[in-house]
Amino acid sequence: MSGIILKDLDVWFGQGANRVDAVKNANFAVPLGESFGLVGESGSGKSTILRAITGLAETWSGTIIIDGKTLGHKRDSEFYKTVQMVFQDPYASLHPRHTVDQVLSETLSLHGFDDIENRIDKLLLDVGLGPSFRFRYPHQLSGGQRQRVAIARALAPEPRILLLDEPTSALDVSVQAEILNLLTDLRAQRGLTFLMVSHDLSVVSHMCSRMAVMQNGYIVEILSVEDMRGQNASHPYTRHLLASSLGFTSSEAAQ
């Protein structure tokens, strides 16, 4: 059973002469339980695909099927219970005047949960924050702690599919590893499906089993992580990405 299916997805911004086609003719399918990566350079349309799925980008055409349901342009609350998203920058994704408690209790009440008190404590424990963090404001938290709160918020409706928009790119390296391990653990515990955007091939190869490589709005290649590790890319752009991620020391290996 497929979790996410995209067929002929086009996403654009603006109209007429100002129209920018951010994603062109994207096709891929992610089975439930899989972790799928989207890689490419800045502006290649990776994040735009996530925004089209969540409804934040409203101008799109094609077919998006989530968990067997074809999406229209309006999303219902059932959709938000199935799909949640973690944003790139934890410094921008938490309301500056809301405590962790407010963020989580509002999310839970919007999804119609009762027993909010216990659920908040449990969510905080699940993402590795103790109850002492519950009444803090975002400015009293570090970047990694903020991202944990953002992950707790995304997990609150108990979604089956999590969209991750470069969840570690705003964090420093040691914290990146913690957050990635947390995400890996949560996925194993809850059987989540990940669709993860990153420009960092090592992150994607750590987290995902397959990935799509994007360039200028097109998906140029879909390959497995084994193929990537074995340098079995067929498209020249993918080979170029692999070569540049290997750096100077082993550049001959990319030949």
Place this chain on the structure above:
Amino acid sequence: MSQTDLAAPTQGTGWRAWLLSDTPTSRRHAKVASLYQSWLQFRGNPMAMFGLMILVALVLIAAFASFISPYDPFVQELGNRLQPPGAEGHILGTDSLGRDLLSRIIYGSRITLYIVTLVAIIAPLIGLFVGTVAGYAGGFLDVVLMRITDIFLAFPRLVLALAFVAALGAGIENAVLAISLTAWPPYARIARAETLTIRNSDYIHAVRLQGAGALRIITKHIWPLCISSLIIRVTLDMAGIILAAAGLGFLGLGAQPPSPEWGAMVSDGRKFILDHWWVATIPGLAIFIVSLAFNLLGDGLRDVLDPKESGE
């Protein structure tokens, strides 16, 4: 930065440590602690504290006017008219009808506070509502609401207030209404500008992904962020509002005699300004001091609520 500096020497003592705790234990604790830290920051600004003290004194004077004032502000004593400041029994002198100026200033503080409070509630609320709805909704609604705002902005404030008062009739309530109706457009513009920067931020996207509707997003997520810049702007505008009320009083369209409204008192004293300067000067000084206090308070609040704008 300054919060941690201030926190350092006060660690250890009971309720202060509780207020400055980095790990609040309940919803109320978090709110109180955050308020207390803002207060500490505000207290560090002597000019703002000076402004606040004047305003607290004004509120106390207005509250206890009947106990403090030496005379009834309306009782005329024609034999004792136009006494200079320092005259026996009348510290600030008397006006053209022999009424004690000090008592009239004290009772006038009630009217000033009444005007200021009502305008400060009505105008920013209209502005906040119009601005955030226009900014968040965008499109056609934005165009309509902002053009209406532009029309109100295009009129000179006092002239529009004059027209309103002329239509509604003279009096203090109508003056408040007229000032409020002319004061809201700048607040609408500020609220709209703030909303435009907030509406595309990730934390608004995040709450939209929880299925929150526009009403909840505007009232619970956008308003709390707009309110601090509106409070600053309102406090800084307060001087202008007092002056506009005094101006309407001066022109005879605000408070009516024998009401001890400060603007009307200046107007009364105008006839004698060359020979009996104090009759107009003393209410003028009162207006000046209160306006100054609001400006100082506004500056201090800006440092606390909006560190970006204060240029630090």
